[in-house]
Amino acid sequence: MIYFSQLVNKNIYFNKKIFGKIIDAAVFENYPMPSLSKIAIKKNNKKVTITPEAINFSHKFPILKSAHAPLLPFDEKDFYLKEDLLDKQVIDIDGKRLVRVNDIILESNGELKVIGIDIGLSGILRRLGVGKLAKLKDRVLPWQMIEAFDYETGNIKIKLTQNKLNSLHPAELADILEELGTKERLGIIEVLNPDTAAKAIEEANPETQEAILEQLPTSPLKTIVEKMHLSEFADIFYKINPLRIREILGLLGIEKARRVEKLLDFGMDTAGGIMTLDFYTVSGDKTAKEILIELSNLSHKPEAILITNGHEKLIGTLLTKDLVNCDQLSVVKDIVSDRKFTYANIDFSQILRIFSQYHLRLLPVVDKEKKPIGVISIDSVLGNIEERQEENESI
Template sequence: MPSDANNFEGAYLLSDLIGGKARLGGKAIGKLADVIVAEQGKLPEVTHLLIDRPFGYKSLMVPWDKVERLGANGRADLSIAALEPYEGEPADGQICLRDHLLDKKVLDSDDDEVEVVYDIKLAARYGRLFVTDVDCSRAGFLRRIGLRKLANFIRSIAAKIDDDTIPWTYVQQLPQNMGGFNGNVKLNVLKEKLPDIHPVDLADILEELEHDQRMAIFNQLDTEHASDTLEEVEPRVQRDLVSSLTIERVTELVNEMTPGQAADILAELPASQSDAILDKIEAPEAMKVRSLIENHEDQVLFFATAHYITFPPQTTVREVMIKFRTAAKDADVVMYIYVTDPNGVLLGVVDIKELLQATLTDTLDRIMTANVVSLDENDTVAEASKLFARYSFRAIPIVGEGNVMKGAIPYRDIMQLDHRFV
């Protein structure tokens, strides 16, 4: 083991370690590419660090007892006499945390629950380093996509952001032959975490599963979560799911959707099944859905959603971050922040990516796009389709007289119906 246990901090995140500089004699020789562990007890123990070197040089497999110091930022000071004896790659049976576990699916013992591994937590004890938790939290996701500062900020205002971690003691032992590892991390836990998975993430995973696994997971979702997830999956999987549900259950899911989303789902079904579902939906909504499927000359406002996010121009980015989760809970358009005055006049729009990249003290009127592409309340669905095709927006605001915002039309409500416009 390392000679001085005090040279190791108490806790680490894999995302912080990866990419850290490896040094020998005070000179950088490469970067930490992966952490190798072995399951020899209750917790996997780190056995090697994999060090990538500059182009033309072989990677190094450095045993943990040759690591003199490891910083939380991944900086590793090595204690080896020469590099050549340690040149090599991980063997087939060795577990590489980054390569084998990051971004992989997590299933419970019944294959009925899914999470995604965004990060891995490690802890140093008496000079040895162990894996302690699988991190499936939103903060872990943000760190994984490079938004570390935002992850830290959100954690500072919402302590529960890190609750979504799974102790390694709940993880079933990984296969000895990692070359045949299928990427599913299996747990000895039940389904209590399933409702926390974002519909977009869940849709991606459902698309990869077999029918029985897919239905087992989908049937555990509450109506709102199932409806949101159904909207996100590709048409092939939509048909597979809907065809296996009762008409009553599909009706519940459709009632949670906008007319455009409902039309997109029902258009994939046989006419008899679609009609049976529409007969159970409230008449005004059913009329909108039928019209969207059959008639593209109706006014776009007829199919718009009133569930979008608005803030006044002087709102700071910090205030939006704090209030966003509540504001987005029932919104159909969440990727844009619409900036409006007290009379509802549309002043500008802020893409969520721009918001995440802005300074917390910036106000929306400083970062918004004032020249907003919008639809008039009298424009038709066909005209909306052309505008989406031209600009590739994810939603377009609809305005009336005096540029007062009347609604918004999501991309998927129009463009996924485009094949029915001809």
């Protein structure tokens, strides 16, 4: 086991004379662990690279095996351990958080491979030359469990673990997005699949949502905004650059843009402000069986459906689980789970009371003619409470 920090800045010797100084090492992305592909050295004040096979690392100091080893030009595009990884932040996939790389652990087994990173205090003390002060256990993350960024562009550089990033829960991704630097944040969004990215953005705090939507390039922006709930745009409408919001509305298309506009007319603390526009209505004269067939054609099954009469006026809510369990031949307007509803201008505190009093999962919002215009789910109620709490915290 070799610590990368003990390799870097060391002189390479040849015939007992200094040949050059190791300044960095590039890695080759092979599975499951990357191997060192080039050693960057400074020779006569010039940066060059050399293949690791030409150097013998098993001595006290590195020795060049042969004078004929070819020196290659330094390529900025490679992934370098010091430039791009050491002292930088990486994502700990397993722990679902950001960590800082205090040292890099290499293994010499014929060739040099990166096996993991040290994120503990012991790595810091060792590098500062006071490692013997305190006996601490190394905190090591295996290479397969991290996701690193390119220092200059913020792009995700090692593509091997990309799928693991997509497997994180959107809420966990949101926490990571909130902590990251600007470039890295956009770098992640661009490699996530659009569904996950949209959900992660929705879960993030409003400040982070604004930062992402303001700075994302147009092509990923389009696929992501199409997957997001319209009410999210209403929430941050006035906080982001007017030109950008116009662009986003353009990407959504006229139909959706109108619905966002409609949401804006309601205050943030009212039923209209927290409702979502995605709901499913059926006519009350249909039978349970007919509706179940209708639902089976949908890719995304709603948790509940709104039942309306012939004039599109709300009769009540029917939870999907009740629909499954009832007599399949009954007409749905007779078996609604709940008949409660609210208006768009009702205050959030009242909504909260209705939800807790009647143990609701969903509450329809209707206009003056009792036509449904949106629904409030228990999730958006909880989300709203959480946001209020966060407003009172800091640092």
